[in-house]
Amino acid sequence: LLWLTQQSTQGILEIGYPDPRKRNLVQQITRSSSKMKPQIRHGKIEMTIEVREEGNIGEQDGSLKLTKGMIPTLEKSEAAEIKKEIEACLQKCQQEFHSDIFGFGTEFERHFPQKWKRLQKQWDTEYTQLKVKVTVQAKIRGVGIINDPINLQ
Numbered sequence: 001l002l003w004l005t006q007q008s009t010q011g012i013l014e015i016g017y018p019d020p021r022k023r024n025l026v027q028q029i030t031r032s033s034s035k036m037k038p039q040i041r042h043g044k045i046e047m048t049i050e051v052r053e054e055g056n057i058g059e060q061d062g063s064l065k066l067t068k069g070m071i072p073t074l075e076k077s078e079a080a081e082i083k084k085e086i087e088a089c090l091q092k093c094q095q096e097f098h099s100d101i102f103g104f105g106t107e108f109e110r111h112f113p114q115k116w117k118r119l120q121k122q123w124d125t126e127y128t129q130l131k132v133k134v135t136v137q138a139k140i141r142g143v144g145i146i147n148d149p150i151n152l153q
Contacts, residue, residue, distance in 0.1 A: 004034055004049060004086065004102050013055070015078045025066075026059040027078060030141065038107045040115060046131045047104050053082060056142040071140050079138040086134050100127050 011029045032053040039046045057074075060066055093099055105123050109116040119126055 013078065015074065015081050024061045025057055027055040028058040029053060029055040036104065036107050038111045040112060045108060045126065046133065048133045051082060051086065051136045053136065054139045054141050057140060066143065075138045075140055079136040082138060083134050083136045090132055094128050094130065098124060098128055104130065
């Protein structure tokens with residue numbers, strides 16, 4: 001929810017390695033932003049949400065030695081985790097609660113006022129069927145001090 005309301009500018013995010021046997025790491029979010037872009041394609045309304053997030057790796061859980069070469073893979077994993085969280089929230093709001101808490105209707109009204117006049121009366125129905133495309137760009141800015149993991153045998 002916070003990703004879409006511009007309220008998640010800082011915080012902690014646990015992300016998994018692409019290989020599930022490697023455990024998790026924790027990222028400290030230092031900056032995030034989101035944009036909503038309403039569109040009309042082939043007569044149908046759609047919403048595109050673009051999220052940008054930056055942060056630093058704060059903690060590593062596991063025995064994998066973290067290298068700079070792994071950063072792009074971790075960024076993809078992080079972006080996928082954020083996208084999954086957003087899509088789960090959207091699904092719940094659209095299908096279970098039928099509640100436009102993100103203000104999609106307001107965005108359509110602002111960008112397409114004539115179309116909105118026709119949509120407004122049936123917005124409850126239109127909202128539940130609204131196609132929402134989510135894109136996430138994640139950037140790891142720093143990794144702090146990295147020590148080799150202790151290998152106890």
